Structure formats: C-alpha cells, structure tokens
Amino acid sequence: MNDFSIMKTEKLTMRFGSVVAVDGVDFSIREGELRCLIGPNGAGKSTFFKLLTGQLVPSSGTVRFKKRPISGRSVAEIANAGIGIKTQVPSVFDKLSVAAGIELAAARKLPSELAKKRTEEVLERVGITALAKSHVGELAHGQRQLVELAMVVAPAPDLILLDEPAAGMTGSEVEHIGELIVELARSSAVVVVEHDMEFIQRIAQSVTVFNQGAILTEGPVEKVLADPRVQDVYLGKAAA
Numbered sequence: 001m002n003d004f005s006i007m008k009t010e011k012l013t014m015r016f017g018s019v020v021a022v023d024g025v026d027f028s029i030r031e032g033e034l035r036c037l038i039g040p041n042g043a044g045k046s047t048f049f050k051l052l053t054g055q056l057v058p059s060s061g062t063v064r065f066k067k068r069p070i071s072g073r074s075v076a077e078i079a080n081a082g083i084g085i086k087t088q089v090p091s092v093f094d095k096l097s098v099a100a101g102i103e104l105a106a107a108r109k110l111p112s113e114l115a116k117k118r119t120e121e122v123l124e125r126v127g128i129t130a131l132a133k134s135h136v137g138e139l140a141h142g143q144r145q146l147v148e149l150a151m152v153v154a155p156a157p158d159l160i161l162l163d164e165p166a167a168g169m170t171g172s173e174v175e176h177i178g179e180l181i182v183e184l185a186r187s188s189a190v191v192v193v194e195h196d197m198e199f200i201q202r203i204a205q206s207v208t209v210f211n212q213g214a215i216l217t218e219g220p221v222e223k224v225l226a227d228p229r230v231q232d233v234y235l236g237k238a239a240a
C-alpha cells in the first residue's frame with residue numbers, strides 16, 4: 001500500500017520512572033492534513049508533542065519525517081529538517097524588531113535577498129505588516145503569538161507543529177489565528193495540540209484523541225466528538 005505520510009511514529013513510548021506518559025503510539029499525518037491532538041488532562045498530548053519536536057528523547061520507538069528517523073535529534077536539527085515548531089516557550093527575541101525576527105527565521109533556509117522578500121510576504125500573510133518595525137518586547141501577548149507563528153512559517157516548512165497556539169488570546173485574536181492555521185494547512189501539514197474545544201471545532205478537519213498515553217480514536221472532528229468513548233473520557237476527568 002502507498003504510504004503518503006509526512007510524519008509517522010512507530011511504537012513511540014515515553015516513560016518517566018514508573019509513569020508511561022506515551023505508550024507505544026503509532027501515529028501518522030499526511031501531506032496537507034490539519035490534525036488536532038486532544039484528550040483530557042494528563043492524557044499524554046504534551047509529552048507526545050515534545051517527542052515529535054525533539055524536546056524529549058523517547059524511551060523507545062521511532063519518529064519519522066519523510067520516512068527518515070528524527071527521534072533523538074535536537075529541536076534545532078528537527079527544525080532544519082523542514083519542520084516548523086511553535087512550543088509554549090517563547091522563542092522570539094525581545095530586542096529585535098518584528099521584521100528582523102522573521103527575517104532571521106527565513107534566513108535559516110533562504111539567502112538574504114530572498115529572506116527579505118519572504119519576510120514581507122509572511123508579514124502580509126499573518127496580517128502583522130503594521131507591526132513590522134515594533135520591538136517584539138513591547139507587543140501584547142496575542143501579537144507576540146502571531147509574530148512567533150510568522151517566524152515558524154518564514155522558512156516555508158513542510159510540516160508545522162503548534163502547541164496551544166490560541167492560549168491566552170482574546171476572542172477576535174483566536175478567530176484570526178484560527179483562520180490563519182486553516183490557511184497555512186493549504187501549503188503545509190499542520191499538527192495542533194489544543195484544549196479549547198470551540199477552537200478545535202472551528203479549525204480541525206481531523207482529530208486524534210489521546211487517553212492514558214495511547215490513541216483512543218481518530219477521525220473527522222464531528223464523528224470523533226460524538227463518540228461516546230470520547231465523551232466518557234472527558235466527563236470522567238471533569239467529574240474527577
């Protein structure tokens with residue numbers, strides 16, 4: 001059978017002492033797909049995300065990007081391989097202007113003349129051209145999130161991994177970043193870890209539900225959210 005996956009994990013496992021946070025997970029995402037990872041608190045989503053991005057090295061199992069194993073590589077190496085990563089840890093430089101930060105990110109992949117041009121395109125695409133000359137350090141939280149997203153997009157990654165991109169944003173900012181993510185998914189595969197169900201329903205095409213370190217189910221968003229097993233794990237946690 002043809003394998004169109006851009007990223008794939010095989011029996012991916014992460015143990016912290018006696019806790020098995022991620023337990024033998026087989027996951028794959030195809031080119032051009034937008035996938036949300038959801039699940040109750042403690043289900044293993046963040047740990048799984050950190051295994052994909054190189055923030056953690058798996059206890060066992062493999063992560064492949066375009067069929068090549070990447071597990072055990074650093075975040076920088078994984079980013080250089082063509083994966084755009086937005087973690088919850090701010091990665092923007094406060095002292096730089098917005099345009100300079102984005103240009104620096106673009107220059108990881110492009111020669112300097114092209115990085116400048118790419119910066120203008122990305123500022124426009126993310127809707128932050130008006131902020132180009134502002135210092136990153138003086139921006140509000142939501143604006144910083146957009147700048148970080150712009151930096152992730154700047155080197156034109158084939159796959160984008162986003163950890164709670166809408167966290168701490170206001171209603172209209174959430175709407176804006178949701179539209180942007182859907183638009184980004186037209187040119188890259190995108191994986192989003194997110195808690196906000198409303199946001200997920202707004203952006204997701206397909207979702208993967210984690211529970212107790214394993215994949216409980218995955219598929220189209222409406223079908224998965226209507227699955228009684230999914231409702232049970234959420235209600236179980238809410239009642240706990």
Ligand SMILES: Nc1ncnc2c1ncn2[C@@H]1O[C@H](COP(=O)(O)OP(=O)(O)OP(=O)(O)O)[C@@H](O)[C@H]1O
Pocket residue numbers: 016019020021039040041042043044045046047048210
């Ligand atoms: N560094 C760590 N050391 C020990 N245990 C950890 C560590 N990180 C996560 N865990 C444990 O692994 C399990 C999965 O946690 P994880 O944070 O991945 O879940 P999650 O689905 O992202 O939860 P949340 O939605 O609350 O962020 C939990 O039992 C958690 O306590």
